Amino acid sequence: MSCRSRVAVRGVLLGTVLVFGGGMAQATTPASAPSAEELAVLKAKLVAQQNLLESQLHQLREQQSQIDELERRLGSTVSAPIAAAEAAMNVEPAQAAIAVAEPAAMPPPLVTTRYDGVSVVIGGSLRTTVNTTSARMLPDAAPFLVLPSVPGVREGTTKIDARLSTLLIAIRGRELGGFQLGGVIQAQLFDGDLLSGKYGVYPGVAYVEAVNDRWRFAAGLQPDVFSPKIPRMVDSMSGMAGSGNPGNSMKPQLRAERFINTDTGKWTFQGALADAQPSNIQPPSLASTENTGQPNYEARISFSRGTADSEASLVPYPQWEVGLSGANGSFRSFSLSNAFPAYDTNLSGIAIEGAVRIGQRLGLQGELYRGRAFAPYLGGIFQTVTTDRAAVRSQGGWAEIAWWWRPTLHTHFGYGRDRAWSKDGVQPEVRSNETTFANLFWDPSPMTTLGLEATWRRTVYEGDIYNEGLALMLSSELRF
Numbered sequence: 001m002s003c004r005s006r007v008a009v010r011g012v013l014l015g016t017v018l019v020f021g022g023g024m025a026q027a028t029t030p031a032s033a034p035s036a037e038e039l040a041v042l043k044a045k046l047v048a049q050q051n052l053l054e055s056q057l058h059q060l061r062e063q064q065s066q067i068d069e070l071e072r073r074l075g076s077t078v079s080a081p082i083a084a085a086e087a088a089m090n091v092e093p094a095q096a097a098i099a100v101a102e103p104a105a106m107p108p109p110l111v112t113t114r115y116d117g118v119s120v121v122i123g124g125s126l127r128t129t130v131n132t133t134s135a136r137m138l139p140d141a142a143p144f145l146v147l148p149s150v151p152g153v154r155e156g157t158t159k160i161d162a163r164l165s166t167l168l169i170a171i172r173g174r175e176l177g178g179f180q181l182g183g184v185i186q187a188q189l190f191d192g193d194l195l196s197g198k199y200g201v202y203p204g205v206a207y208v209e210a211v212n213d214r215w216r217f218a219a220g221l222q223p224d225v226f227s228p229k230i231p232r233m234v235d236s237m238s239g240m241a242g243s244g245n246p247g248n249s250m251k252p253q254l255r256a257e258r259f260i261n262t263d264t265g266k267w268t269f270q271g272a273l274a275d276a277q278p279s280n281i282q283p284p285s286l287a288s289t290e291n292t293g294q295p296n297y298e299a300r301i302s303f304s305r306g307t308a309d310s311e312a313s314l315v316p317y318p319q320w321e322v323g324l325s326g327a328n329g330s331f332r333s334f335s336l337s338n339a340f341p342a343y344d345t346n347l348s349g350i351a352i353e354g355a356v357r358i359g360q361r362l363g364l365q366g367e368l369y370r371g372r373a374f375a376p377y378l379g380g381i382f383q384t385v386t387t388d389r390a391a392v393r394s395q396g397g398w399a400e401i402a403w404w405w406r407p408t409l410h411t412h413f414g415y416g417r418d419r420a421w422s423k424d425g426v427q428p429e430v431r432s433n434e435t436t437f438a439n440l441f442w443d444p445s446p447m448t449t450l451g452l453e454a455t456w457r458r459t460v461y462e463g464d465i466y467n468e469g470l471a472l473m474l475s476s477e478l479r480f
Contacts, residue, residue: 117174124167127477129234132158135469137457142237145381145433146459146467155469163189163199164237164475179210183220190237204250216257221250225272225298226327226377227351229367231400231414234439234453234475243435243457244396244416246349246369246379247325251275251296265305268323272298276329277376289331289384292344296329296376302353314404315363320356327377333385345384345391347373366399380420381430388425395419408443432460451475 113120129141134156137143141161149155166188173181184205191200207220227247230239239245255272276291306319327349334342349371357363371377373391375384380394398416405411417434421427439453451474458468 115173119172121170121172122168123170123480125165125477125479127162127164127166127475129161129164129473129475130158131161131235131471131473132156133469133471135457135467137469137471142235143455143457143471144238144242145430146457146469148461148465149467163202165189166204176210179212179215179217181208181210183208188237207253214259216255216259218253218255218257220252222253222255222272223247224249224251224274224327224377225253225255225270225300226325226349227353227367227369228300228323228325229353229355229365231365231398231416231437232402232412232439232441233414233437234441234451234473235437235455240398240414240416240435240437241378242381242418242433244369244398244418245367246351246371246374246377246396249376249378251376253298265303268300268302268304270298270300274298274327274329276331289333292330292332294330296327296347298325298327300325306357313357313360314407314410315357315361315402317355317357317363317365321354323353324351325353326350329376331373331376331384333389343389345373345389347371347376347384347391349374349377349379361404363402363404364400365402366397368395368397370395379418380428381418381433383420383428383430386422386426386428390422390425392420392422392428394421409441411438411440413438427462429462430459431462432458432466434458447479449475449477449479451477 131141131143133140133143135149136147136155136157138145138147140157140159141163166186168187169185171183171185173183175181184207186204186206188202188204189199190202191198203221205221205223207218207222209216209218211217224247227245230236230245230248233239239248241248251274253272253274255270257271258269260267260269273295274297276294276296277289300323302321302323304318304321308316308318328347330344330346332342332344349369351367351369353365353367355363355365369379371379371394373384374380374394375382375392379396380392383392383394385391396416396418398414400412400414402410402412415434415436417432419432420430435455435457437453437455439451442450444450453473453475455471455473456468457471458466460466
C-alpha cells in the first residue's frame with residue numbers, strides 16, 4: 001500500500017546539509033592575508049568540520065536507504081538527488097581556509113529533542129487527486145472493486161480528494177552496541193478503514209528499530225514481510241490489492257532481518273511475529289473476527305544482484321531480484337447477533353516475486369501467490385470465509401512493465417487478477433477481480449510530481465453477475 005514521502009525526507013535532509021555546508025563558506029573578508037600559522041589553524045578547523053559533515057552525510061544515506069525501501073513497499077516518488085548535498089560538502093580545505101577568517105557559527109537544529117544525540121526530520125507531501133470513473137467503485141477515491149450495476153441509475157462518479165497527503169517523522173538516535181537506533185512515524189489522511197472513503201488519520205507505519213550492516217531488529221506497525229513488492233501506480237493506495245497483489249498491509253510486528261553480502265549479490269532473510277488481524281481494511285460483514293492467542297508467522301528469503309542506484313541505469317531496480325515468502329496464522333470468527341457459534345479458521349499463503357532491469361530504461365517486476373482465508377493479507381478479494389464457514393481459497397498475481405524516458409519522465413503498464421473460490425459448499429460472494437493500468441509520471445522539480453493514470457477494472461460476483469468500468473486519475477504532489 002503506500003505512504004509516499006521519500007523525496008520529502010530527502011528534501012529536508014538536503015536542506016539541512018546545504019545549510020550546514022553554506023555556513024562553512026560564509027565569512028567576512030579579512031583585512032590582511034592570514035599568516036602561515038593562522039592558515040594552518042583554519043585549515044585544521046575546516047578539515048574537522050568537513051569530516052563531521054561527511055560522517056553526518058553517511059548517517060543520512062543509511063536512514064534514506066531505509067526510507068527508500070519503505071517507499072518501494074508503499075508507493076514511491078522520484079527521489080531528490082543527494083549529489084547536491086555531497087557537492088555542497090566537497091570543499092577544498094586550502095581554498096576555503098584562504099577565503100575565510102573564521103568559520104561561521106552553526107545554525108540551531110531544525111527540531112530540538114529531549115535528548116542529546118537524537119535528530120528528528122519532519123517531512124511529508126500535499127497531494128490532490130481527481131478520479132473520474134464510468135462505473136461505481138469502492139471506494140470512489142482509491143478504488144479496489146467495481147460495485148454491481150443498478151438498473152436505471154447513472155454509474156459514473158468524479159471524486160476530488162486529498163487523502164493521499166502524507167505526514168512523516170523520521171527519528172535517528174544514538175548508536176548502541178554497534179546498532180544504530182531510530183524510528184519512523186508516517187500517516188495519511190484516510191480514515192482507519194480504507195474502504196470507508198472518509199477523512200481521518202491513517203497510521204501507515206510507526207516503529208522503532210536497531211540496525212547495522214548485517215542485522216535489523218524492529219518493533220511496531222510495519223508493512224508485511226510477506227509478498228512485499230507493489231506496482232508503481234498513481235493510485236498507489238489501492239496498489240492492485242484485491243487484484244492479485246497480497247501483502248503490503250500494515251500490522252504490528254516483531255521483526256528480525258539478516259543481510260549477507262557476497263561477491264555475487266545480497267541475501268536477505270526476514271522473519272516476523274505479526275498481529276493476526278489488521279484493521280486497515282474491513283469489508284462489511286455480520287461476523288467479527290479476533291485473534292486466537294497466537295501471532296501470525298511470516299518469513300521471506302530473497303537474493304538480489306546489483307544495486308538499485310546504478311549510475312548506468314535509470315530504472316530503480318537491482319540488476320535482478322527473486323524472493324520467496326510465506327505466512328501462516330489463525331483467527332476466530334463469531335456472530336455479532338449470536339446467529340452462529342464462534343469458530344477458528346487457519347490462514348496460510350505463499351508467494352514468489354521477481355524484478356529485473358533490462359538496459360538503462362526498461363524494468364519488469366511482478367508476483368504470484370496462492371492463499372487460504374487470506375483477507376488479512378489483502379488476498380482473496382478481502383474475503384476469509386463463506387457463509388457456511390468454509391475458508392475462501394484464492395490465487396492471483398500481477399506484472400508490470402516500466403520504461404524511463406528520462407530521469408524525470410517514466411511510464412508504467414500493469415495487469416493483475418485475483419480469483420477466489422471454496423472447495424465445498426457455498427461459494428464466496430466475489431469470485432474474481434482484475435485491474436489493468438497505464439500511467440505517466442513527470443517530475444518538473446525534485447519537490448513536485450504530476451501523474452496521469454488510466455485503469456480498467458472488472459469484478460465478478462456470485463451468480464456470474466459482473467460489472468466493469470474505466471477510471472482516469474490525475475494527481476499533483478508537492479513535497480516538503
